[in-house]
Amino acid sequence: MQIKTPLLITVILTGITTFTQAQTKQLKLWYKQPAQRWEETLALGNGRLGMMPDGGITAEKVVLNDITMWSGSSQDANNYEAYKQLPEIRRLLAAGKNVEAQAIIDKSFVCTGKGSGGVPFGCFQMLGDLNINYQYKDTDDKQIKFENYERELSLNNALAKTTFKINGVTYKREYFTSFGDDVDVIKLSADKPGMLNMNISITRPERGITSTTGNELDLTGRLDNGTDGKGVAYKAAIKAKLTGGTLSTTATSLVIKDATEVLIYISAGTDFKNPQYLSKLNNNMAAALAKPYALQKQQHIANFQKLFNRVKVDLGSSEAEKLTTDQRLIAFRTNPDADNALPVLFYQFGRYLNICSTRVGLLPPNLQGLWANEVHTPWNGDYHLDINIEMNQWPVEVSNLSELNLPLADLVKGMVPHGEKTAKAYYNADGWVAHVITNPWGFTEPGESASWGICKVGSGWLCDNLWQHYDFTGDKKYLEQIYPILKGAAQFYSSMLISDAKTGWLVTSPSSSPENSFYLPDGTHASICMGPTIDNQIIRQLFNNVITASKVLGKDKAFSKTLAAKVKKLPPPGIIAKDGRIQEWLEDYKETEPQHRHVSHLYGLFPASQITPEATPALAEAAKKTLEVRGDDGPSWSIAYKILWWARLHDGNRTYKLFKELMKPTLKTDINYGAGGGVYPNLLSAGPPFQIDGNFGAEAGIAEMLIQSHAGFIDLIPSIPDAWKAQGEVKGLKARGNFTVDMKWKDGRVTAYKITSPAPRAVKVKINGVIKSIMATKG
Numbered sequence: 001m002q003i004k005t006p007l008l009i010t011v012i013l014t015g016i017t018t019f020t021q022a023q024t025k026q027l028k029l030w031y032k033q034p035a036q037r038w039e040e041t042l043a044l045g046n047g048r049l050g051m052m053p054d055g056g057i058t059a060e061k062v063v064l065n066d067i068t069m070w071s072g073s074s075q076d077a078n079n080y081e082a083y084k085q086l087p088e089i090r091r092l093l094a095a096g097k098n099v100e101a102q103a104i105i106d107k108s109f110v111c112t113g114k115g116s117g118g119v120p121f122g123c124f125q126m127l128g129d130l131n132i133n134y135q136y137k138d139t140d141d142k143q144i145k146f147e148n149y150e151r152e153l154s155l156n157n158a159l160a161k162t163t164f165k166i167n168g169v170t171y172k173r174e175y176f177t178s179f180g181d182d183v184d185v186i187k188l189s190a191d192k193p194g195m196l197n198m199n200i201s202i203t204r205p206e207r208g209i210t211s212t213t214g215n216e217l218d219l220t221g222r223l224d225n226g227t228d229g230k231g232v233a234y235k236a237a238i239k240a241k242l243t244g245g246t247l248s249t250t251a252t253s254l255v256i257k258d259a260t261e262v263l264i265y266i267s268a269g270t271d272f273k274n275p276q277y278l279s280k281l282n283n284n285m286a287a288a289l290a291k292p293y294a295l296q297k298q299q300h301i302a303n304f305q306k307l308f309n310r311v312k313v314d315l316g317s318s319e320a321e322k323l324t325t326d327q328r329l330i331a332f333r334t335n336p337d338a339d340n341a342l343p344v345l346f347y348q349f350g351r352y353l354n355i356c357s358t359r360v361g362l363l364p365p366n367l368q369g370l371w372a373n374e375v376h377t378p379w380n381g382d383y384h385l386d387i388n389i390e391m392n393q394w395p396v397e398v399s400n401l402s403e404l405n406l407p408l409a410d411l412v413k414g415m416v417p418h419g420e421k422t423a424k425a426y427y428n429a430d431g432w433v434a435h436v437i438t439n440p441w442g443f444t445e446p447g448e449s450a451s452w453g454i455c456k457v458g459s460g461w462l463c464d465n466l467w468q469h470y471d472f473t474g475d476k477k478y479l480e481q482i483y484p485i486l487k488g489a490a491q492f493y494s495s496m497l498i499s500d501a502k503t504g505w506l507v508t509s510p511s512s513s514p515e516n517s518f519y520l521p522d523g524t525h526a527s528i529c530m531g532p533t534i535d536n537q538i539i540r541q542l543f544n545n546v547i548t549a550s551k552v553l554g555k556d557k558a559f560s561k562t563l564a565a566k567v568k569k570l571p572p573p574g575i576i577a578k579d580g581r582i583q584e585w586l587e588d589y590k591e592t593e594p595q596h597r598h599v600s601h602l603y604g605l606f607p608a609s610q611i612t613p614e615a616t617p618a619l620a621e622a623a624k625k626t627l628e629v630r631g632d633d634g635p636s637w638s639i640a641y642k643i644l645w646w647a648r649l650h651d652g653n654r655t656y657k658l659f660k661e662l663m664k665p666t667l668k669t670d671i672n673y674g675a676g677g678g679v680y681p682n683l684l685s686a687g688p689p690f691q692i693d694g695n696f697g698a699e700a701g702i703a704e705m706l707i708q709s710h711a712g713f714i715d716l717i718p719s720i721p722d723a724w725k726a727q728g729e730v731k732g733l734k735a736r737g738n739f740t741v742d743m744k745w746k747d748g749r750v751t752a753y754k755i756t757s758p759a760p761r762a763v764k765v766k767i768n769g770v771i772k773s774i775m776a777t778k779g
Contacts, residue, residue: 025314027348029325029683030152031055034162038063038373039667039680039690040326042153042160044184046177046304047359049268050370051130051184053175055151055162058144062130062175064184064202067363067370068272070232072122073225074441076418077111078425085109086427090509090530094501098526101510105450105528109426109510115448116380116437120226124381126372127268128204128219128236135197136166155345155352158304159297169195177356180299181288184266194244196259201252202238205375212249215239235278236268237285263293272440307355310400311732313347313706315340315724326681329665336660337723343659343702349683350699351399353692363440364407365392369692371684378671378689383411383438385458386514387598391637391693393465394607394644395700397472398707400734405469409478411440412462412485419444419459423492431491434458436514451527452515456508459489460538464607467545474738476552483549487556490546493539494566500531500586506569507531507586508539514600518589531586533601536571541608543567573610574601574619581626582619595631597638597673599645602626606644609710613650624649632661636677636685640697647704647719655705656721662698709735713764713771716743716750739763739776754779 035041035054041063044051050065085108092101115121136144149164160175174187190196200217202210208221217238225231238254240247245259256262267285269277288296320328320339332339357369367381367388383389389408396404419432422444427433434444436455447453463486470479497506513532519525543563550560574582584591584601604610605623613620627645634642639662646655666678668688677694678686685694707730708715714735720728725748733741735755743753750767756779757763763776 025317027155027345028152029155029345029349030150031324031326031681032149032151034149034151035682037667039669039684039686040682042151042175042682043353043356043369043371043684044153044158044160044175044177045356045370046158046179046182047356048182048362048370049177049184049266050356051175051177051266052371052373053160053162053173053186055173057146057164057166058134058136060132060134062132062186063371063373064127064130064236064266064268065370065372066127066234066268066270067358068232068270068274068440069125069127069223069234069372070122070272070440071125071223071225072120072439072441073227073231075113075120075226075443076421077113077115077443077445078421079108079110079112080425082109082426083424083428090498093509093528093530096520098520098528099524102450102526102528105454105510109446110448110450110453111445115445115453116382117448118226119224119231120441121380121382121437121443122223122226122231122439122441124366124368124372124377125223125375126204127234128202128208130238130266131201131203133199133201137195137197138167155348156305156308157301158308158352158356159301171195174297176297176300178288178296178300179303181291181296182267182284183288184268185288185293185296185300186264186266187293188262188264190260193260194258196245196256196262198256198262200238200240200254200256200264202236207375210252212251212254215247215249215254217249217252217254232270232272233277234268234270235281236266237281239265239285239289241265241289265289304355307401308348308351311348311351312730313344314729315344316727317341325683326665329663329679329681332660333664336663340724342663343724346663346683347699347702350395350695351401353695354396354399354401354404354699357692358404358407360403360406361410362407364389364411365692365696367691367693371690371692378687378691380439384436385434385438385461386436386452386455386600387637387641388691388693390461390465390607391640391697391700393468393696395696395703397468398703398734399699400732400740402469402473402734405465408462409466409469409482409485411438412466414440415442415444415459416485416488418442420488423496427492427496429492429496431488431493431495432459433489433492434462450512451517452512454510454528455512455514457511457535457538460493460542461603463489463542463545464538468607470549471736472734472738479549480553483553483555486542486546486549487559490542490563493542494563497539497566503571503586504569505531505571506566507571508535511535513584514598516584516596516598516600517592518585519592520589525592529585529587529589531571533571533574533582533584533586534603537573537601537604537608537610540567540570540573540610543570573604573608573616574622576618576622579625580622581629582622594629595633595675597634599626599630599638599641602645606641606648606704612648612711614711620649624651631675632658633675634677635672635674635687635691636662636679636694637687637691637697639677640685640694640701643698643701644704647701648708650719652705652719652721652724655701655719656723659698659701662694703733706730707733707735707741709737709739713766714739714741714755715766716741716753717745717748718766720745720748722748737763740779
């Protein structure tokens with residue numbers, strides 16, 4: 001064992017100090033025109049509230065959001081007779097009659113009612129549209145000429161701005177969703193007195209009533225719960241504070257004339273797990289109105305930066321930074337190697353979205369984070385468990401935002417009681433299970449179609465996300481809290497696994513490989529099968545994690561022993577098919593769609609560590625061949641997942657090729673299941689339509705290129721592409737075991753690094769191809 005001396009550590013630290021002082025680069029998105037569509041607006045949020053202003057000159061729309069704006073309600077869509085069909089389904093699958101088994105599932109083994117097709121499942125929805133109509137003195141409203149227009153979003157400060165000039169008057173707008181006062185704030189100003197004139201209104205496509213009381217503008221309503229229509233109640237209150245001018249009201253608007261400065265405050269909330277929401281939003285409004293704007297802004301920035309400033313990345317400057325963000329995306333498509341600063345901006349934009357879209361004690365980000373401009377968001381804006389919510393959470397640990405994993409643990413804890421009913425109803429099994437989709441109401445039933453809805457490792461996959469928080473932090477108190485969730489999921493799989501007659505392996509039946517299908521020998525095709533690879537990998541991961549947790553916590557030795565025995569009987573992490581790829585199913589079926597967007601059978605490569613180039617080189621090569629056949633295109637979330645897999649395979653150039661593919665500019669908003677992902681001008685990822693998991697998956701992928709810690713050691717720049725090798729610096733990334741990593745490199749070789757932990761201790765680190773044991777310093 002080689003232990004680095006204190007002198008060497010001191011030398012290492014000197015290099016890092018230079019980096020720390022030099023890293024003051026401002027990160028921003030900016031444009032020279034108002035947004036023409038929602039996908040060009042700027043995303044602001046404080047983890048609960050969100051807003052997206054378009055920066056319009058005469059008419060400005062600001063889309064408002066609240067993370068708890070969910071229709072639907074708690075329901076029981078379990079079919080309590082379903083388990084009676086299980087023996088026949090399993091008999092048919094064992095006999096190779098998958099089509100017949102699938103027909104029974106479609107008829108008698110899915111959820112009752114509408115499932116995800118409507119309420120009471122519900123959907124995430126927009127709160128409302130704040131509309132500001134501006135009037136300008138001495139202008140023709142039909143042909144207003146403006147100049148020097150700029151619109152920007154500062155990632156460093158979570159602050160948006162719009163500036164322009166009309167008739168020699170400079171108008172300025174500032175927007176932020178406060179991390180201090182928990183309200184939306186908009187400051188409007190002119191550099192000449194009395195030049196601000198406007199009408200302020202708020203609308204919603206459905207279930208919203210607009211009114212004014214005194215000088216307050218309100219939007220109130222209830223969402224549909226699928227039963228009596230009395231779902232989540234909400235309110236948005238708007239008040240304005242003026243410097244100069246007058247404020248009056250109509251029945252549905254605020255009217256401001258001849259002001260020099262206007263502060264607009266929006267306080268909003270719902271009664272989702274918050275019966276006192278009205279008094280809370282009134283108190284938030286009163287506190288915001290009483291506080292000076294400068295102090296408000298200062299506190300907002302300081303609170304946001306406590307999280308955002310933990311990580312800094314620098315891959316060099318670029319002349320492309322002088323381009324507006326929309327033009328910069330186009331230039332990057334043509335010559336990506338000329339703009340190493342754009343991957344940094346996109347990575348930090350992902351961290352910005354992490355911070356802005358969730359908060360401890362609230363819901364985790366959904367398919368759209370917390371931003372929506374519709375009352376029926378695509379795919380309900382729900383939580384997909386066969387990949388979505390897991391990808392949303394992947395970057396938070398390595399990106400030093402560990403506490404943002406806790407909302408997911410709260411969501412999963414709430415699913416368990418319902419999942420226990422689902423386990424009994426369909427499998428007559430112990431423990432709890434969740435299938436493919438869920439919502440804040442705890443939905444765990446199979447989806448309404450066998451082809452996609454019967455995959456049953458959603459609960460196991462969620463448990464891995466919960467485990468990652470412990471793996472990175474080593475927080476035993478947290479492990480104690482989540483242990484019943486992990487154990488319950490393991491109990492389910494342990495009690496429902498059956499022995500495959502051909503191999504003797506323990507497998508799931510029935511199941512599917514997420515959203516994919518295969519050809520049977522007679523030319524028919526099906527989705528339902530026994531023991532798909534993803535099931536085997538997830539169950540192996542879960543069982544081993546529960547065994548480890550049992551040892552750490554000193555409990556459940558007998559159950560741990562049972563799981564250890566069953567792990568030995570599970571199929572291997574990967575079966576290499578005749579063509580050299582990893583099989584997606586227990587049988588070597590032919591895919592109906594070789595370039596399918598899901599590559600679920602590589603779960604063992606990422607997020608798990610069952611397949612690594614170091615420990616399982618043959619499987620790693622088979623994983624490469626699997627990815628080659630699947631191709632590099634797809635919806636953005638799929639491209640992002642491929643970034644992560646190639647990073648784990650230590651192919652930096654292929655990883656970067658996929659990142660460049662993900663960054664292709666698009667304005668498409670159609671529902672896409674195949675090739676053609678990309679990124680919108682506001683850097684939100686396109687499926688299309690907008691799905692935030694593409695942002696978060698790419699963020700995790702960039703981090704994985706810079707640091708990995710899943711294989712028993714910390715690996716520095718394991719998948720760096722040639723384009724980034726010249727030089728780079730990183731500060732604040734996290735590794736498993738609660739280590740914090742700073743480093744710099746030149747010409748593809750690490751030249752300085754610092755690894756800290758809460759207490760000095762030994763850790764293995766791979767530096768420039770050599771694994772060393774060093775002593776991490778306290779930090």
